[in-house]
Amino acid sequence: MSLGLLTLHLSVPGCMSLKEKRSRLKPLLARLHREFNISVSEIDHQDSWQNAVVACAMITSDTAQTQRSLQGVVTWVETHWPDLEVADERIEIL
Template structure:
């Protein structure tokens, strides 16, 4: 099974794409390192104050996938201080 966590983020203080990437890159690296998930910026790459990142995991157990990605989402909510979370969604395929 494959599961994805899509997080739509708002970065109100960013004034350029370079600044946005500088704030998103450490988040992506940290999520990959801490939770062993694949992470990429998937949408809104050309917008200064908005981005969509997606985390992906593969496992044979849907419950494990759901719990793991919920942990990732909770970590982002608690630890990411560069903006606000607009939306998040977990999908299991």
């Protein structure tokens, strides 16, 4: 069994309030859960208007599959969510 944790440090350019930030992040979190069947949550910088840290977690039976799937999440966010910038990413396999 393989547990994978993806931590995404996101920049939310042009965001002028926490309400606007939430309105831009909430659809992303819901879509990631739906598209990839992963657990997703904003875990840091909740009080910052233009930054967010999002964690994604998944469990699979194969370490290589976990790595590929989480890397696919990063690529998907960069491709399908152009109004957010991925400032940093970290994949951990436990």
